[in-house]
Amino acid sequence: MAYLPREKRYETMEFRRCGSSGLKLPIISLGLWHNFGGVDTFENSRAMIRHAFDNGITHFDLANNYGPPPGSAEENFGLIFKSDLTAYRDELIISSKAGYRMWPGPYGEWGSRKYLVASLDQSLKRMGLDYVDIFYSHRPDPDTPMEETMGALDFIVRSGRALYAGISSYSPEQTKQATSILREMGTPCLIHQPSYSMLNRRIEDGLLGTLEEEGIGCIVFCPLSQGLLTDKYLGGIPEDSRAAKPHGALSADSITPENIDRIKKLNDIAAERGQTLAQLAVAWVLRNKGVTSALMGASKVAHIEDIVGVAAKTDISAEELAAIEEVLAD
DSSP states (O other), X not given: OXXXXXXXXXXXXXXXXXXXXXXXXXXEEEEOSSSXXXXXXXXXXXXXXXXXXXXXXXXXXXXXXXXXXXXXXXXXXXXXXXXXXGGGGGGOEEEEEEOSOOXXXXXXXXXXXXXXXXXXXXXXXXXXXXXXXXXXXXXXXXTSOHHHHHHHHHHHHHTTSEEEEEEESOOHHHHHHHHHHHHXXXXXXXXXXXXXXXXXXXXXXXXXXXXXXXXXXXXXXXXXXXXXXXXGGTTSOOTTSGGGSTTOSSOGXXXXXXXXXXXXXXXXXXXXXXXXXXXXXXXXXXXXXXXXEEEXXXXXHHHHHHHHGGGGOOOOOHHHHHHHHHHHHO
């Protein structure tokens, strides 16, 4: 039976303007970093993407090396797009990135024009798309002039391969430099994708202010700290968790007694709000209106169902914020 998305999919999702641009993003976006690759169950990946779109998640975020194996997340997304989402392309924001190692030799990583353009061409073929909505420089390159990397993004937009340019994991100073170069070229930087969570607050030391000054949107990844800010690890390490997977990004070393104690206290605060810990963690990053969207991962439909529920309650009182700060300061 052909997939038909839920008619009321836009009724409960909040959308925020991305910086000073005309583009709006859902406050929850779905990242395909894990659980959508060749080692994962295809029908589960498909069900998660369908459920996300059914609930107003219009933004799907990928990168050339997502899998494993590298490239397989884009391949699987392409198959799902072809079977289920082709008719809804104009309702979707699809992004990809390049910067980390993707193929052997000197042209398979970092920020050269050669690598970025070749990588996006490969990504478009894997996904079966004519263009992506956003293409990112996935990380700054210390050995390539910023002018070359930003020039490649400008070319990618002007050639129709992408509608918007973005950057990821750039420092405040690098962000200012990149933004200035792109602005002079006539291709403004739309968005920055940094890591941000209750347990990782580095972007509060300058980057958020820089993005506001420059009129750049902010989509944060790892707002659940790779799943640590959920109730999943309160009783140990589940067999199906990221910490238990050999290819997972969350190290079991992160699950320390100190972190578990913080998580339990935060879980109590969430319960008092009538939320899950995951919902509280996402509401916390979204408390700052400079954050356009929280980029979520998921391994099952139930995780998406849980997270979309945060749209019903993103406000956090001053008293609750103070209680959270006290926990995080311990």
